[in-house]
Amino acid sequence: MNPETVLIVSGLPRSGTSMMMKMLAAGGLPVLTDEIRSADIDNPQGYYEFERVKQIETDQAWLEEARGKVVKMIAALLKHLPPDYDYQVIFVQRRIEEILASQRQMLIRRGEPIDTISDERMAALFQKHVERVQAWLAEQPNFDVLYVHYNSILEEPLPHARRINEFLGAALDVERMAAVVDPTLYRQREPRKERD
Numbered sequence: 001m002n003p004e005t006v007l008i009v010s011g012l013p014r015s016g017t018s019m020m021m022k023m024l025a026a027g028g029l030p031v032l033t034d035e036i037r038s039a040d041i042d043n044p045q046g047y048y049e050f051e052r053v054k055q056i057e058t059d060q061a062w063l064e065e066a067r068g069k070v071v072k073m074i075a076a077l078l079k080h081l082p083p084d085y086d087y088q089v090i091f092v093q094r095r096i097e098e099i100l101a102s103q104r105q106m107l108i109r110r111g112e113p114i115d116t117i118s119d120e121r122m123a124a125l126f127q128k129h130v131e132r133v134q135a136w137l138a139e140q141p142n143f144d145v146l147y148v149h150y151n152s153i154l155e156e157p158l159p160h161a162r163r164i165n166e167f168l169g170a171a172l173d174v175e176r177m178a179a180v181v182d183p184t185l186y187r188q189r190e191p192r193k194e195r196d
Contacts, residue, residue, distance in 0.1 A: 016150030
C-alpha cells in the first residue's frame with residue numbers, strides 16, 4: 001500500500017466491514033480507530049471505528065493522519081471525501097436480506113422500532129443506494145476500488161485474502177488475514193435453499 005494513500009473499508013452498515021478491518025489489521029496494516037465504540041453482542045470482536053469519519057462533511061483534517069492507514073466509512077459518506085487525496089476502497093458487499101436481518105436484531109436489542117418500513121421497500125432502497133455509490137466511484141479518477149463479498153469470504157477466506165493482498169501491493173500476511181475470519185459470527189444468514 002502506498003504510504004500516501006488513504007485506504008477505506010466501506011459498504012452498507014452490517015455488511016461485514018468490521019470483519020474486513022480485522023483482516024487487514026491481522027495482515028499488518030495500521031488501522032485508524034479511536035476505541036470509542038467498544039465491542040458488544042452485535043460486534044463481539046469490535047467495530048474498528050473512528051468517530052470523526054462521521055463528520056467528514058465538515059471535518060476533513062483527520063485525513064492527513066489516515067494516509068497509509070485503513071479507516072472504516074459507510075458507503076453514504078464516500079461522496080464527501082475531498083478530491084485532493086488518493087484512495088483505495090475495499091467495498092464489502094453482503095446479501096441484502098442478511099443485512100436487513102442483522103440490522104433488525106440490533107434494533108430489537110436496543111429497544112428501537114423495527115416496523116417503520118417494510119423489508120421489501122428497504123431492500124429496494126439499499127440496492128438503489130449501492131448502485132448509485134458504485135456508479136459514482138467508477139467516475140472518480142482518484143479512487144481505486146476492490147469489491148469483495150462477505151458471504152464468499154466466510155466460505156473461502158484464503159483466496160479472498162490473497163486477492164485483497166494483491167490489490168494492496170502484496171505485502172500483507174495472507175495466512176493471518178484468513179485465520180481471523182470467524183464463521184461462528186455469521187448469524188444472520190439466509191436459509192441454504194434460498195441461496196442458490
